[in-house]
Amino acid sequence: MQRVGVFVCWCGSNIAGTVDVQAVSEALKNEPGVVFSANYQYMCSQAGQEMIKTAVKEHHLTGIVVCSCSPRMHEATFRKTAVAAGLNPYMVEIANIREQCSWVHKDVTAGTEKAIILGKAAIAKVNLNTPLTPGESPVTKRALVIGGGIAGIQTALDIADAGFPVDVVEKQPTIGGKMAQLDKTFPTLDCAACILTPKMVDVAQNDKIRIFSYSEVTDVRGFVGNFDVTIKKKARFVKEDVCTGCGACVEKCPMKKIPNEFNLGMDNRHAIYIPFAQAVPKVATIDPDACNMLKNGKCGICSKVCAAGAIDYKQKDEIIEETYGAIVVATGFNPISMEKFDEYAYSQSKDVITSLEFERLTNAAGPTAGMLVRPSDGKHPHTLVFVQCVGSRCESCAEKGKEYCSKICCMYTAKHAMLTRDKYPDTEVYVFYVDVRTPGKNFDEFYRRAVEEYGVKYVKGMVGKIVPEGDKLKVQASDLIANKQLHLDADLVVLAAAIEPDHSARPLATMLTASMDTNDFFTEAHPKLRPVESPTAGVFLSGTCQGPKDIPETVSQAGAAASKVIGLLVKDKLTGNPCVAIANELTCNGCSSCERVCPYGAISYLDKEFRMPDRTTKIRRVASVNPAVCQGCGACTVACPSGAMDLNGFMNNQIMAEVDAICK
């Protein structure tokens, strides 16, 4: 029998306001095993913890029950207290009488009754607790960053700075991500390439960083400290270490009508291509769907003109297997498709474009060398209409838009409008907005400058429909403040399309067993206090894969994720969680039910020799749990038909004792 001490916390008035704490500690005094029961204002305070330590010594306690807040809050605190008092930390049980009791009840009688029942359940459990000792596992001192945009770049640089090797996996032929496509950046209007490309070069030249471009993560196994990752390096049909990036092959390639992804299809590229001048690695890539040599075996011009002899039409996908201690997800975003927004005529007119297309159109390295012209006829536009919130905050049309605010559109639209008026003072620029959301350092000032100094016409109201007519776009919109319906003849319409997580994010989340929200943004371990960690140990989040954010925020988060990774990699050993599954070999019938439900691949089977009652031996197939991989989710204990699977710290008999105590 245990000698149990019960400690009831008031949590100021949080618990004591709805629960009669004195009555609870009195009632629990007579429970089996209880030799001490008390209550105190703040159990988690220094004085409260001292009270526990003293009671352990004076009453020779072997188990502790703390009736307080959620175990997520202070279980770790009280386990440390137990250790300081000379007990095993797993001899502590928490009865949650705050979140699950006092906060949800208004009536003191009902709240007190429930608190007593919850306390009884915890006492019943602690009576069956056994001391547990966590195992240790080594840490592989190498990090993997998935995604080579500004988020991934910054995270990789910061981790490498601390001296740890980092691999960056990027699915495109070059790193740089969306930021490489931008023209200027708000609110300072410095050129995106000018501040990004030096960082890209830093990544390439850092001897701690390896870049796997044109590559994808295809499999992740293992656990924090030891992730076994498979990376597929797609064949680019060019030897990366031989190619000098001179571009002779690109010039001579006869297949030159391939829509250029980097310019969002607004101009063409060749079948062999380098995405842009400052690409890293600056290596050509052959598009296998467009190359005549790869499709029909005819051509081979690039191979003939390549002085370095880098072309290799026989190149195969390469599979790389590597072990990492930590993984950072930095998979970024894309603008949503505008095809379904028929009212804005995106599919009908070339002169209705998205904001990202506008970036390319005003970029000196873009399809028009920075000249703002109409994509349809190359003419200079005089009246421009910007429409905000296209597909953002769109609750009713889930198949078209997104219910969240995309956060960056207000600022980039102000930037586009301002730059247009600055460069082309003969233009009339309208911005139709629902709300203008510009919190952030120097952000609102920036938006006001567009209005006050550059004469951008901000109209409160949405655009209802756009109809192409002749070479004009008939825009019908609301001006809610003037209470008018506006009819404008526009030359160019720019839609601020909502952004969504990259489509590679969901399959990746499945591989990592990292949780996501309904919008496919990765979920953080705590929205305020652990914003760059995934709930899955060893997986960290950087940039827009976690939620919409601009460049300054992305860079801060990237640095934060890196510091968390460094904090993990400096450790030589990780202390595991002893609350893992265990298989009872005597009752296991080797049916594989547990193996099938285990999300971590922690269960394998052994053929083991058993002595039978008649002194013969028999070989039986039995389950065996790898405690380093098991995360203690308990799925196997539920799936096991013979009750052979059990979970340390949450044994079946402990759970049943709790249920009995509650139902008594």
Place this chain on the structure above:
Amino acid sequence: MKHNNDLREEILRMSGVDTAKCMKCGKCSATCPAYDEMEYHPHQFVGMVEIGEIEPLLSSESLYKCLSCFACVDRCPRGVAPAKVVEAVRLTAIRRQGANHMTANDVPLILETDTPPQLLVSAFRKYTK
């Protein structure tokens, strides 16, 4: 302005619309083909019902200018369905004793030779009790 909460609840119930979801973007009124004919526009119907300012709507011609084309319902990003609000206010007006928008006697005066009979039937259904 006198606010009528009972009437507001009744209109919300009849229309099945949650006017609180409106984010005041004005896309309904930007879409409306009958905008110029209306004294109160679709977004105003939603906003005025939300604050219980319904009497001005009940006595407004706007009720009968709405074409029920449902373009606003289709385009509303928040799923508010302004046309259903207009419809509920119109029904409320019609249900008030003697508040028919037109009588049978008025009809021949506005009739054109090529008016389809089906239009007459639906107009009677829509404007009278």
